[in-house]
Amino acid sequence: MKYPIVKPFLPSIDAYKAQIDGIFERCWLTNNGQCLQEFERQLADYLGVNNLLLVANGTLALQIAFAALNIKGKALTTPFTFAATASALKFACIEPEFIDIDPDTYNIDIEQATSKQLSEASALVGVHVFGNPCEVEAIDRKAKEYDLKVIYDAAHAFASDINGKTVLEHGDVATLSLHATKLFHSVEGGAIIFKHKADYLKAKQLINFGFNSDFYPELVGINAKMSEMHAAMGLCLLEHLPYITQKRRTLVAHYQECLSLPFEQGLLSFQKWHAEGNNNGAYMPVVLKNEQQLLQVQAKLLEQGIQTRRYFYPSLSTVPAYGMQGSTPHGNELSLRILCLPMFTDLTLDGVEQICSSLISAIQTSC
Structure with missing residues (x-):
């Protein structure tokens, strides 16, 4: 018997085909189609969050979050995480400064950050490692004291909670990966949950080249949209x-x-x-x-x-x-x-x- 490290959970092919048939009938493959809109609504309802934005993958979710919050200079983060956490920062020309972890929880130990590190940073990027919630209250206290934005890389934290409430409600932003290796997936995909509606609306422009409602590139944006085919997979898996x-x-x-x-x-x-x-x-x-x-x-x-x-x-x-x-x-x-x-x-x-x-x-x- 062979045991792979991961194996994606899949819906029945008939259920997925029914979604794909609808996409073919509408001939609307991307750009905020029916499946995307429905998946976004149902996922936000399931998670119990507001201001949820679907994107093409979890790394882009981080990059869009940094841009929406206008993070610059230096950000404090953990060394014990997947490469995407740090590479997304560097790709956005933000310097990661690594703060050590709690050896028992594996999460960033904000108490290890010095006053100098905190005062020189513009943001703190925590990771709920393996889905284990960070010490969010301690992080909030430091963030308020030093006027830091808080972004949580919650790639592992789908269905993770604190006192029965989703961990995704913490921070200015939380990002999810919906990659095929994750607990819940859309083959490739990601999601961003914003605390503030204004940041969500800015991000919604950023993922579509920065266009405003008049299709004028008001912001420097990128193409980070999720396709209908990927949203269809997410819709099929939600019921499971x-x-x-x-x-x-x-x-x-x-x-x-x-x-x-x-x-x-x-x-x-x-x-x-x-x-x-x-x-x-x-x-x-x-x-x-x-x-x-x-x-x-x-x-x-x-x-x-x-x-x-x-x-x-x-x-x-x-x-x-x-x-x-x-x-x-x-x-x-x-x-x-x-x-x-x-x-x-x-x-x-x-x-x-x-x-x-x-x-x-x-x-x-x-x-």
């Missing part, structure tokens, strides 16, 4: 969301149960989740003793058809292209020791048990 989220939470709980003994023995560790949140089942990371052990375990699992991935390696503060600004020992160390196990909706509980059995054996033989 209760099943997807429940199943993935069950899988995470079963993983943790099966790995409870090596956890108690100190052979591996888990991410500490936000006290007022529920694990959304986006990923299944484990932290091993050191990088050498990780590489040995990864190789042994692959021999058995079990694919794993080093999310996130390397630590972005060590990458010359991103400027290497900031001291981040916790983030650097975690990036060497963390491995994500297979996580996808079609994974069975028996599959989890087989993966865990193989993982435990690989750890024991690598010690």
Whole structure:
């Protein structure tokens, strides 16, 4: 039996074909078509948010967010995230300054930021790593004290909450990735949730070349629109969301149960989740003793058809292209020791048990 690291959940081909048939009949393939409008409305309703804007992908979502909020100069962010977080900043000519993480939650530790770093920045870009909510209240306090805009890269945080309310309501902006590897997807896609209507309206212009209602390029914009074909996939998957989220939470709980003994023995560790949140089942990371052990375990699992991935390696503060600004020992160390196990909706509980059995054996033989 082979276990890929991810496997996209798909609707029935007949359901998707019905959406595509409608697109063919209307012959409206992009530029705010019927599927896009309906998907945007239904997704905002499902998430319980206002000012939601769909875009072509999650990286463009970040870039549009920075432009809508007029972020310039320097932004504080985490080294422990996917490359897109830092590359989107650099692409927008914003310098990332890396702040270290909490080694237990894996999220940015805003208390590690110095007064100098905070006073020189224009924004703070937090990441809800693996869907685990950041300490949003602490970040809000620092943002108010130093007049910072707050952008959350919430690429992993679909169906993530704090006290039963979506984490996406925090910050001036939160961005989602709807890539095929995510918990919920539209094949390729992204979404931006704005706190303020004026920022949303500006972004709506920015994703369509900066045109105003008279089709005059009032702003310097870009083409970041989602197509009808991608919106159609999102629409088809929305009805499956209760099943997807429940199943993935069950899988995470079963993983943790099966790995409870090596956890108690100190052979591996888990991410500490936000006290007022529920694990959304986006990923299944484990932290091993050191990088050498990780590489040995990864190789042994692959021999058995079990694919794993080093999310996130390397630590972005060590990458010359991103400027290497900031001291981040916790983030650097975690990036060497963390491995994500297979996580996808079609994974069975028996599959989890087989993966865990193989993982435990690989750890024991690598010690």
